[in-house]
Amino acid sequence: QSVLTQPPSVSAAPGQKVTISCSGSSSNIENNYVSWFQHLPGTAPKLLIYDNNKRPSGIPDRFSASKSGTSATLGITGLQTGDEADYYCGTWDYSLTAVVFGGGTKLTVL
Amino acid sequence: QVQLVESGGGVVQPGRSLRLSCAASGFTFSGYTMHWVRQAPGKGLEWVAVISYDGINSYFADSVKGRFTISRDNSKNTLYLQINSLRAEDTAVYYCARVGRGALVTAITSVDFQHWGQGTLVTVSS
Numbered sequence: 743q744s745v746l747t748q749p750p751s752v753s754a755a756p757g758q759k760v761t762i763s764c765s766g767s768s769s770n771i772e773n774n775y776v777s778w779f780q781h782l783p784g785t786a787p788k789l790l791i792y793d794n795n796k797r798p799s800g801i802p803d804r805f806s807a808s809k810s811g812t813s814a815t816l817g818i819t820g821l822q823t824g825d826e827a828d829y830y831c832g833t834w835d836y837s838l839t840a841v842v843f844g845g846g847t848k849l850t851v852l
Numbered sequence: 853q854v855q856l857v858e859s860g861g862g863v864v865q866p867g868r869s870l871r872l873s874c875a876a877s878g879f880t881f882s883g884y885t886m887h888w889v890r891q892a893p894g895k896g897l898e899w900v901a902v903i904s905y906d907g908i909n910s911y912f913a914d915s916v917k918g919r920f921t922i923s924r925d926n927s928k929n930t931l932y933l934q935i936n937s938l939r940a941e942d943t944a945v946y947y948c949a950r951v952g953r954g955a956l957v958t959a960i961t962s963v964d965f966q967h968w969g970q971g972t973l974v975t976v977s978s
Binding site for chain 1 (some may be wrong): 869898911964970
């Protein structure tokens with residue numbers, strides 16, 4: 743049972759848009775920056791978003807994110823088959839004094 | 853460029869110990885907070901531990917507290933994870949990760965894990 747709650751899976755057609763939610767609490771999301779990661783099996787995870795909505799250099803603007811209260815959302819537009827991966831949200835939790843991740847969301851591009 | 857290379861994984865019997873290493877290059881290692889993250893087979897990412905740039909402060913996931921120790925040798929540009937009393941549930945790929953910004957501009961609580969190693973597999977089995 744993860745501290746942050748994500749849907750186990752989402753799917754959409756190529757070219758479409760998808761959103762992935764991440765629900766937490768006042769001890770984590772509400773009062774800390776949220777990051778989002780993309781993870782393909784057998785590879786190192788990749789940072790997509792940090793500080794709630796900032797993209798590292800090299801991450802296309804098809805990836806965006808927002809945060810409101812105790813929830814955060816990752817959006818991906820113009821879906822490509824190469825976007826099929828597991829996506830994780832993460833943040834610091836002050837009560838646990840620990841980094842917490844969501845359980846991950848598997849994106850399928852149909 | 854930033855490079856992180858983990859080593860030290862392998863097949864270990866329950867109850868034994870193991871030390872993982874993460875060799876860093878391409879940046880000023882002593883200026884960055886470092887983390888360990890793991891992924892058990894078929895499971896999601898699980899954060900394990902963090903250590904401050906100077907090695908003074910560290911925090912651990914509840915699941916490993918008291919059994920795992922994180923340390924660093926800034927003179928050798930190397931991060932370590934000492935794992936004691938190994939359990940079957942410690943079986944995982946262990947990644948080291950570096951945050952994107954230096955310790956002078958970001959807190960130890962930052963989770964912008966911009967750089968990751970390729971991981972080292974630890975299998976706990978008798």
